[in-house]
Amino acid sequence: MGGLGAIGNTPLVALELGGGPGEVWVKVEAANPTGSYKDRMALAMIEAAERDGRLQPGQTVVEYTGGSTGSSLAFVCAVKGYPLKIVSSDAFATEKIRTMRAFGAEVELIHSPGGITPQLIPAMVARAAEIAAETGAFWTDQFNNTDMTDGYRRMGEEILEQVDTLDAFCSYVGTAGAFLGASRALRQKLPKLKRVAVEPGESAVLSGKPAGTHHIEGGGIGYWPPQLSPADFDEVIAIPDAEAFATARKAARQHGIFSGPSTGANLAAALQIAAKDQRVVTIQVDSGLKYLSGPLYA
Ligand SMILES: Cc1ncc(COP(=O)(O)O)c(C=O)c1O
Numbered sequence: 029m030g031g032l033g034a035i036g037n038t039p040l041v042a043l044e045l046g047g048g049p050g051e052v053w054v055k056v057e058a059a060n061p062t063g064s065y066k067d068r069m070a071l072a073m074i075e076a077a078e079r080d081g082r083l084q085p086g087q088t089v090v091e092y093t094g095g096s097t098g099s100s101l102a103f104v105c106a107v108k109g110y111p112l113k114i115v116s117s118d119a120f121a122t123e124k125i126r127t128m129r130a131f132g133a134e135v136e137l138i139h140s141p142g143g144i145t146p147q148l149i150p151a152m153v154a155r156a157a158e159i160a161a162e163t164g165a166f167w168t169d170q171f172n173n174t175d176m177t178d179g180y181r182r183m184g185e186e187i188l189e190q191v192d193t194l195d196a197f198c199s200y201v202g203t204a205g206a207f208l209g210a211s212r213a214l215r216q217k218l219p220k221l222k223r224v225a226v227e228p229g230e231s232a233v234l235s236g237k238p239a240g241t242h243h244i245e246g247g248g249i250g251y252w253p254p255q256l257s258p259a260d261f262d263e264v265i266a267i268p269d270a271e272a273f274a275t276a277r278k279a280a281r282q283h284g285i286f287s288g289p290s291t292g293a294n295l296a297a298a299l300q301i302a303a304k305d306q307r308v309v310t311i312q313v314d315s316g317l318k319y320l321s322g323p324l325y326a
Contacts, residue, residue, distance in 0.1 A: 036182055038059040039056045054310060069175075069176040074089070074105070086110065089168060093116055095127070096246055121318050124318055143242065144231075196223075198309075200293045208260060224262065233248075244269060288318055
Protein backbone atom coordinates (compact mmCIF):
# COMPACT_ATOMS: atom_id res chain seq x y z
CA MET A 29 0.00 0.00 0.00
CA GLY A 30 2.90 2.37 0.78
CA GLY A 31 2.00 6.03 0.42
CA LEU A 32 -1.49 5.14 -0.80
CA GLY A 33 -2.49 4.61 2.85
CA ALA A 34 -2.00 8.33 3.47
CA ILE A 35 -4.84 9.39 1.14
CA GLY A 36 -7.86 11.09 2.75
CA ASN A 37 -8.90 11.78 6.35
CA THR A 38 -7.83 15.39 5.91
CA PRO A 39 -8.49 18.15 8.48
CA LEU A 40 -11.41 20.59 8.38
CA VAL A 41 -10.59 24.05 9.76
CA ALA A 42 -12.66 27.19 10.40
CA LEU A 43 -11.46 30.62 9.24
CA GLU A 44 -11.41 33.40 11.86
CA LEU A 45 -13.60 35.94 10.12
CA GLY A 46 -14.73 38.17 12.98
CA GLY A 47 -17.94 40.14 12.57
CA GLY A 48 -21.19 38.49 11.48
CA PRO A 49 -22.54 35.00 12.10
CA GLY A 50 -21.37 33.59 8.75
CA GLU A 51 -18.75 30.82 8.94
CA VAL A 52 -16.26 29.45 6.42
CA TRP A 53 -14.95 25.91 6.95
CA VAL A 54 -12.11 24.64 4.78
CA LYS A 55 -11.28 21.01 3.98
CA VAL A 56 -7.48 20.91 3.88
CA GLU A 57 -6.84 18.59 0.95
CA ALA A 58 -3.20 19.64 0.62
CA ALA A 59 -2.69 17.05 3.38
CA ASN A 60 -2.96 14.30 0.75
CA PRO A 61 0.35 12.69 -0.41
CA THR A 62 0.76 14.72 -3.64
CA GLY A 63 -0.72 17.79 -1.97
CA SER A 64 -4.07 17.60 -3.79
CA TYR A 65 -7.56 16.08 -3.52
CA LYS A 66 -6.89 14.39 -6.84
CA ASP A 67 -5.17 11.52 -4.99
CA ARG A 68 -8.66 10.37 -4.01
CA MET A 69 -9.93 10.13 -7.59
CA ALA A 70 -6.73 8.65 -9.06
CA LEU A 71 -6.88 5.77 -6.58
CA ALA A 72 -10.62 5.31 -7.22
CA MET A 73 -10.21 5.22 -11.04
CA ILE A 74 -7.32 2.74 -10.94
CA GLU A 75 -8.80 0.41 -8.32
CA ALA A 76 -12.23 0.27 -10.01
CA ALA A 77 -10.56 -0.60 -13.33
CA GLU A 78 -8.45 -3.27 -11.62
CA ARG A 79 -11.57 -4.79 -10.04
CA ASP A 80 -13.54 -5.14 -13.26
CA GLY A 81 -10.60 -6.06 -15.51
CA ARG A 82 -10.41 -2.90 -17.65
CA LEU A 83 -6.84 -2.56 -16.35
CA GLN A 84 -4.52 -5.56 -16.47
CA PRO A 85 -1.26 -6.03 -14.51
CA GLY A 86 1.57 -4.03 -16.09
CA GLN A 87 -0.71 -2.35 -18.66
CA THR A 88 0.09 1.25 -19.61
CA VAL A 89 -2.29 3.98 -18.40
CA VAL A 90 -2.88 7.22 -20.37
CA GLU A 91 -4.56 10.51 -19.40
CA TYR A 92 -4.90 14.20 -20.34
CA THR A 93 -4.43 16.48 -17.36
CA GLY A 94 -3.56 19.96 -16.20
CA GLY A 95 -1.09 18.14 -13.98
CA SER A 96 -2.97 17.61 -10.72
CA THR A 97 -4.77 14.46 -11.82
CA GLY A 98 -1.53 13.50 -13.56
CA SER A 99 0.55 13.90 -10.40
CA SER A 100 -1.92 11.78 -8.45
CA LEU A 101 -2.12 9.14 -11.20
CA ALA A 102 1.67 9.10 -11.46
CA PHE A 103 1.87 8.49 -7.69
CA VAL A 104 -0.76 5.70 -7.73
CA CYS A 105 0.67 4.08 -10.90
CA ALA A 106 4.20 4.18 -9.45
CA VAL A 107 3.12 2.29 -6.32
CA LYS A 108 1.06 -0.22 -8.31
CA GLY A 109 3.59 -0.73 -11.15
CA TYR A 110 1.67 0.66 -14.16
CA PRO A 111 3.61 2.69 -16.78
CA LEU A 112 1.88 6.08 -17.32
CA LYS A 113 1.71 8.36 -20.38
CA ILE A 114 0.47 11.90 -19.75
CA VAL A 115 -0.73 14.61 -22.16
CA SER A 116 -0.49 18.06 -20.54
CA SER A 117 0.51 21.63 -21.42
CA ASP A 118 2.95 24.37 -20.52
CA ALA A 119 -0.15 26.45 -19.61
CA PHE A 120 -0.07 24.62 -16.26
CA ALA A 121 2.33 24.85 -13.30
CA THR A 122 5.87 23.56 -13.89
CA GLU A 123 5.78 21.97 -10.44
CA LYS A 124 3.01 19.63 -11.59
CA ILE A 125 4.89 18.60 -14.75
CA ARG A 126 7.98 17.87 -12.67
CA THR A 127 5.98 15.94 -10.08
CA MET A 128 4.57 13.65 -12.78
CA ARG A 129 8.08 13.01 -14.07
CA ALA A 130 9.39 12.48 -10.53
CA PHE A 131 6.97 9.57 -10.13
CA GLY A 132 8.19 8.15 -13.45
CA ALA A 133 5.44 9.24 -15.88
CA GLU A 134 6.20 10.02 -19.54
CA VAL A 135 4.85 13.54 -20.15
CA GLU A 136 4.00 15.09 -23.54
CA LEU A 137 3.26 18.86 -23.53
CA ILE A 138 0.99 20.86 -25.85
CA HIS A 139 2.32 24.41 -26.24
CA SER A 140 -0.23 27.05 -25.11
CA PRO A 141 1.64 30.23 -24.17
CA GLY A 142 -1.56 32.33 -23.85
CA GLY A 143 -2.94 30.33 -20.92
CA ILE A 144 -5.93 27.99 -20.78
CA THR A 145 -7.58 28.77 -24.12
CA PRO A 146 -10.92 27.22 -25.22
CA GLN A 147 -8.97 25.08 -27.71
CA LEU A 148 -6.49 23.60 -25.23
CA ILE A 149 -8.51 20.97 -23.34
CA PRO A 150 -10.11 19.50 -26.51
CA ALA A 151 -6.62 19.24 -28.07
CA MET A 152 -5.32 17.39 -24.99
CA VAL A 153 -8.31 15.03 -24.96
CA ALA A 154 -7.84 14.25 -28.66
CA ARG A 155 -4.15 13.43 -28.19
CA ALA A 156 -4.83 11.13 -25.20
CA ALA A 157 -7.51 9.31 -27.23
CA GLU A 158 -5.03 8.89 -30.08
CA ILE A 159 -2.38 7.40 -27.77
CA ALA A 160 -4.94 5.01 -26.27
CA ALA A 161 -6.05 3.87 -29.74
CA GLU A 162 -2.47 3.46 -31.02
CA THR A 163 -0.99 1.69 -27.98
CA GLY A 164 -3.88 -0.14 -26.33
CA ALA A 165 -3.24 1.75 -23.11
CA PHE A 166 -6.03 2.05 -20.52
CA TRP A 167 -7.39 5.59 -20.80
CA THR A 168 -8.75 6.80 -17.45
CA ASP A 169 -10.67 9.59 -19.32
CA GLN A 170 -11.32 11.62 -16.17
CA PHE A 171 -14.11 13.83 -17.52
CA ASN A 172 -16.30 10.83 -18.39
CA ASN A 173 -15.18 8.46 -15.61
CA THR A 174 -17.85 7.95 -12.93
CA ASP A 175 -15.42 6.05 -10.66
CA MET A 176 -13.62 9.41 -10.46
CA THR A 177 -16.74 11.12 -9.12
CA ASP A 178 -17.45 8.32 -6.63
CA GLY A 179 -13.88 8.70 -5.41
CA TYR A 180 -14.87 12.03 -3.83
CA ARG A 181 -17.85 10.73 -1.86
CA ARG A 182 -15.58 9.93 1.07
CA MET A 183 -14.49 13.59 1.16
CA GLY A 184 -18.14 14.58 1.70
CA GLU A 185 -18.60 11.87 4.34
CA GLU A 186 -15.53 13.08 6.20
CA ILE A 187 -16.95 16.62 6.24
CA LEU A 188 -20.17 15.26 7.77
CA GLU A 189 -18.10 13.58 10.49
CA GLN A 190 -16.26 16.84 11.16
CA VAL A 191 -19.06 19.41 11.37
CA ASP A 192 -22.61 19.24 12.82
CA THR A 193 -24.54 21.14 10.20
CA LEU A 194 -24.02 23.34 7.15
CA ASP A 195 -26.02 25.73 4.99
CA ALA A 196 -23.90 25.56 1.85
CA PHE A 197 -21.04 23.86 0.02
CA CYS A 198 -19.08 25.55 -2.77
CA SER A 199 -16.39 24.17 -5.02
CA TYR A 200 -14.58 25.10 -8.24
CA VAL A 201 -15.60 22.95 -11.18
CA GLY A 202 -13.22 21.25 -13.63
CA THR A 203 -14.40 17.72 -14.30
CA ALA A 204 -16.99 18.49 -11.56
CA GLY A 205 -15.96 15.26 -9.82
CA ALA A 206 -15.10 16.84 -6.47
CA PHE A 207 -18.20 19.03 -6.55
CA LEU A 208 -20.54 16.15 -7.47
CA GLY A 209 -19.01 13.44 -5.28
CA ALA A 210 -18.84 15.59 -2.16
CA SER A 211 -22.19 17.31 -2.64
CA ARG A 212 -23.99 13.98 -3.22
CA ALA A 213 -22.59 12.62 0.06
CA LEU A 214 -23.39 15.86 1.92
CA ARG A 215 -26.94 15.98 0.56
CA GLN A 216 -27.68 12.50 1.93
CA LYS A 217 -27.55 13.89 5.45
CA LEU A 218 -28.33 17.54 4.68
CA PRO A 219 -31.04 17.52 1.97
CA LYS A 220 -31.45 21.31 2.05
CA LEU A 221 -27.75 22.06 1.66
CA LYS A 222 -27.16 24.74 -1.00
CA ARG A 223 -24.73 23.46 -3.64
CA VAL A 224 -22.78 26.30 -5.22
CA ALA A 225 -20.62 25.65 -8.29
CA VAL A 226 -17.64 27.99 -8.71
CA GLU A 227 -16.21 28.94 -12.12
CA PRO A 228 -13.84 31.54 -13.65
CA GLY A 229 -15.33 34.98 -14.34
CA GLU A 230 -13.45 35.07 -17.64
CA SER A 231 -14.95 31.75 -18.82
CA ALA A 232 -18.33 31.60 -17.07
CA VAL A 233 -19.91 28.87 -19.19
CA LEU A 234 -22.10 27.49 -16.36
CA SER A 235 -23.49 31.03 -15.93
CA GLY A 236 -24.44 31.01 -19.63
CA LYS A 237 -21.58 33.25 -20.78
CA PRO A 238 -19.09 32.50 -23.58
CA ALA A 239 -15.90 30.52 -23.01
CA GLY A 240 -12.75 32.61 -22.68
CA THR A 241 -9.11 32.50 -21.64
CA HIS A 242 -8.42 32.49 -17.88
CA HIS A 243 -5.70 31.49 -15.40
CA ILE A 244 -7.49 29.52 -12.68
CA GLU A 245 -6.02 26.15 -13.51
CA GLY A 246 -7.96 22.94 -12.88
CA GLY A 247 -11.33 24.16 -14.14
CA GLY A 248 -13.12 26.55 -16.47
CA ILE A 249 -12.67 24.08 -19.31
CA GLY A 250 -14.64 26.17 -21.80
CA TYR A 251 -17.58 23.76 -22.14
CA TRP A 252 -20.12 22.08 -19.87
CA PRO A 253 -18.38 19.15 -18.05
CA PRO A 254 -20.08 15.93 -19.23
CA GLN A 255 -21.00 14.60 -15.77
CA LEU A 256 -22.61 17.85 -14.55
CA SER A 257 -26.27 18.73 -15.17
CA PRO A 258 -28.13 21.92 -14.16
CA ALA A 259 -30.05 19.91 -11.50
CA ASP A 260 -26.75 19.17 -9.71
CA PHE A 261 -26.31 22.69 -8.34
CA ASP A 262 -28.44 25.46 -6.85
CA GLU A 263 -26.28 28.46 -7.72
CA VAL A 264 -23.14 29.41 -9.64
CA ILE A 265 -20.61 31.99 -8.50
CA ALA A 266 -18.13 33.25 -11.11
CA ILE A 267 -14.85 34.56 -9.71
CA PRO A 268 -12.52 36.63 -11.94
CA ASP A 269 -8.83 35.65 -12.18
CA ALA A 270 -7.68 38.70 -10.21
CA GLU A 271 -10.01 37.99 -7.29
CA ALA A 272 -9.05 34.30 -7.16
CA PHE A 273 -5.35 35.20 -7.12
CA ALA A 274 -5.78 37.98 -4.54
CA THR A 275 -7.86 35.75 -2.26
CA ALA A 276 -5.31 32.92 -2.45
CA ARG A 277 -2.54 35.35 -1.43
CA LYS A 278 -4.62 36.84 1.36
CA ALA A 279 -5.60 33.39 2.67
CA ALA A 280 -1.92 32.47 3.04
CA ARG A 281 -1.09 35.66 4.93
CA GLN A 282 -4.25 35.95 7.04
CA HIS A 283 -5.30 32.39 7.66
CA GLY A 284 -2.32 30.15 6.90
CA ILE A 285 -4.25 28.50 4.06
CA PHE A 286 -1.48 28.13 1.46
CA SER A 287 -2.94 27.13 -1.87
CA GLY A 288 -3.40 27.79 -5.58
CA PRO A 289 -5.76 29.91 -7.69
CA SER A 290 -8.66 27.42 -7.67
CA THR A 291 -8.68 27.45 -3.88
CA GLY A 292 -8.57 31.24 -4.09
CA ALA A 293 -11.75 31.05 -6.18
CA ASN A 294 -13.32 28.64 -3.67
CA LEU A 295 -12.51 30.93 -0.74
CA ALA A 296 -13.72 34.05 -2.57
CA ALA A 297 -17.06 32.33 -3.27
CA ALA A 298 -17.27 30.99 0.31
CA LEU A 299 -16.72 34.50 1.70
CA GLN A 300 -19.59 35.80 -0.45
CA ILE A 301 -21.84 33.04 0.90
CA ALA A 302 -20.74 33.58 4.52
CA ALA A 303 -21.49 37.30 4.16
CA LYS A 304 -25.15 36.24 3.84
CA ASP A 305 -24.86 34.73 7.35
CA GLN A 306 -24.45 31.21 6.03
CA ARG A 307 -22.29 28.41 7.38
CA VAL A 308 -20.38 27.22 4.31
CA VAL A 309 -17.77 24.56 3.64
CA THR A 310 -15.31 24.75 0.77
CA ILE A 311 -12.12 23.00 -0.21
CA GLN A 312 -8.47 23.84 -0.18
CA VAL A 313 -7.93 21.90 -3.40
CA ASP A 314 -4.15 21.73 -3.25
CA SER A 315 -0.95 23.14 -1.81
CA GLY A 316 0.59 26.50 -2.69
CA LEU A 317 3.88 24.63 -3.09
CA LYS A 318 2.60 23.60 -6.55
CA TYR A 319 2.47 27.25 -7.65
CA LEU A 320 5.69 28.78 -6.32
CA SER A 321 7.41 29.27 -9.69
CA GLY A 322 4.36 30.86 -11.37
CA PRO A 323 2.76 34.31 -11.16
CA LEU A 324 0.66 33.67 -8.03
CA TYR A 325 3.47 34.10 -5.48
CA ALA A 326 6.05 35.85 -7.69
C1 LIG B 1 -5.97 22.78 -9.12
C2 LIG B 1 -7.33 22.25 -9.40
N1 LIG B 1 -8.39 22.89 -8.89
C3 LIG B 1 -9.65 22.45 -9.13
C4 LIG B 1 -9.90 21.35 -9.91
C5 LIG B 1 -11.31 20.95 -10.20
O1 LIG B 1 -11.66 19.69 -9.65
P1 LIG B 1 -12.66 18.75 -10.40
O2 LIG B 1 -12.00 18.23 -11.63
O3 LIG B 1 -12.96 17.65 -9.43
O4 LIG B 1 -13.89 19.54 -10.75
C6 LIG B 1 -8.82 20.66 -10.45
C7 LIG B 1 -9.05 19.52 -11.34
O5 LIG B 1 -8.31 19.30 -12.29
C8 LIG B 1 -7.50 21.11 -10.19
O6 LIG B 1 -6.45 20.50 -10.72
